[in-house]
């Protein structure tokens with residue numbers, strides 16, 4: 117293996133594309149210092165040697181399957197989740213993790229004090245926490261029978277939220293729009309779709325809907341005990357960045 | 368009265384009940400139904416007092432024929448009364464649920480006409496939700512003391528969690544403050560729910576589709592600081608409830624003075640939040656850390672030292688058992704170290720399989736060493752700059768948060784045995800700064816609840 121200090125792989129931004137980077141690095145006997153998408157690529161730096169890696173489903177499948185076979189089944193889930201995180205340069209961490217996994221096998225998951233493993237575990241935990249938060253903080257407003265919610269998450273939580281809400285409201289029609297990543301999940305009783313979405317404009321809400329907003333605000337306010345007033349604690353559990361999209365805080 | 372006004376009144380009257388978790392049962396969604404439950408529970412918002420909002424917590428009605436002294440809904444109090452119609456409440460719940468405001472419903476009630484009549488109205492609302500609206504989300508119900516067994520049975524098949532609030536930690540207190548309630552009226556339904564859950568478990572082995580009875584188990588609530596009951600009494604009671612009644616949770620509610628009564632803390636005393644906080648910490652030690660109530664407090668020292676958390680307290684009294692060696696100590700021993708929680712202990716056990724741990728390594732794992740460093744060694748070494756002497760240890764243990772919550776913390780001069788006794792009496796019973804009422808006479812032989820009541 118050749119450790120090339122200025123080799124950068126460019127891929128299409130999909131998990132399969134990333135797995136192909138791993139595949140190519142083994143076939144070509146070279147180790148990239150960075151793996152990034154076209155959008156992130158920008159102007160190549162001086163002395164940087166960029167390689168465009170084509171996505172090939174068969175190659176991606178081989179690597180994906182090898183993660184289960186040579187490392188562990190949990191490692192597959194772990195890689196899929198790591199790919200959704202907002203960890204800067206997550207690809208190179210994931211790449212190193214897979215290499216270490218081939219070397220150490222299942223026990224790579226226990227190497228909590230290793231910088232690569234540690235960073236990924238932290239990022240995945242952060243993703244799960246954010247997704248769990250949104251399971252509670254997502255607010256649907258109903259427009260003519262369609263439930264709509266907008267969020268601005270740091271991580272790509274939509275796939276996780278999609279599973280949760282599809283399970284919870286199987287017979288409803290709902291849409292969750294992720295502004296940060298310009299994505300949306302659309303669910304109808306017939307099926308669920310994850311799609312790119314660059315803009316969402318909504319009609320004004322009707323009186324029946326307004327009434328529920330008022331009822332909810334009333335409940336949210338009344339349930340607090342004044343003698344225990346503790347806005348700091350409230351903010352710790354529910355940081356301000358979530359408030360903008362929550363019905364109880366709309367003016 | 369419109370629904371908005373009713374909601375305001377019946378929420379305000381329900382807010383002192385602290386339990387609001389939606390935990391304990393994993394139930395996947397189903398085609399044709401609305402809702403699912405998640406074992407860990409989900410918080411949907413946080414109120415201005417920092418408490419989690421998970422369920423629509425309301426009373427069916429705030430009318431009550433009883434006259435419990437500590438309660439805002441007692442019959443002798445002059446306040447506006449109202450009641451939800453069963454369908455009104457069902458509509459509100461399903462509509463909040465579809466907008467993802469809540470995980471479900473937490474329904475309690477004052478006693479309207481009679482316990483049975485009240486339970487019937489609650490059952491009616493929940494039946495509309497479950498059958499007509501196919502609601503598959505979380506429901507927690509407070510059983511009404513004194514309700515008939517058959518109603519408790521019926522309710523148990525509709526809800527996820529059912530609980531009976533004990534409220535007062537001893538029979539004496541109950542007799543004084545809630546004379547119309549008897550220990551029997553509280554403990555009988557608890558026994559019934561426990562028996563129902565056990566019977567249901569064996570039914571489920573035989574018939575996989577047998578309807579589930581209270582699948583998320585039962586919980587209860589104790590009011591803290593309204594009576595002279597000691598922490599020892601409260602914690603041994605909790606321990607007994609976990610063991611004998613298989614309770615999932617015992618909740619503690621710091622008494623907020625709402626009533627002017629010579630038997631109760633004065634209206635000007637603050638709710639004993641620090642004591643409540645320490646009791647929750649002690650409760651965690653009982654449930655997840657393998658502690659017994661008597662290790663935390665005993666008959667000789669019946670109240671906790673609130674200046675410091677109960678695990679640190681225990682460790683300080685058992686310095687001879689420390690330091691422990693991180694690379695070898697068992698999981699159970701690791702859990703006894705102040706600052707090492709369940710998550711950290713698990714990570715340590717996992718990480719030491721592949722490498723030998725140093726303090727640097729522990730930090731990388733995310734173990735908070737602020738307290739732990741006084742109690743552990745890594746490869747036989749103590750952490751840099753640590754001197755293990757009772758006074759240095761003590762200073763190292765007090766967090767900024769602890770100091771802030773202490774009523775009269777004077778930083779350096781304070782020793783952990785020094786519990787200031789600031790009387791804040793202005794009518795009602797005088798309470799010390801920590802929210803303890805003075806014990807009158809000897810409480811040694813005060814009557815405790817008798818366990819083992821069978822039905």
Ligand code: SF4
Pocket residue numbers: 431432433434435438439440441442476477478
């Ligand atoms: S029975 Fe319940 S609602 Fe009625 S006064 Fe007693 S505690 Fe309050």
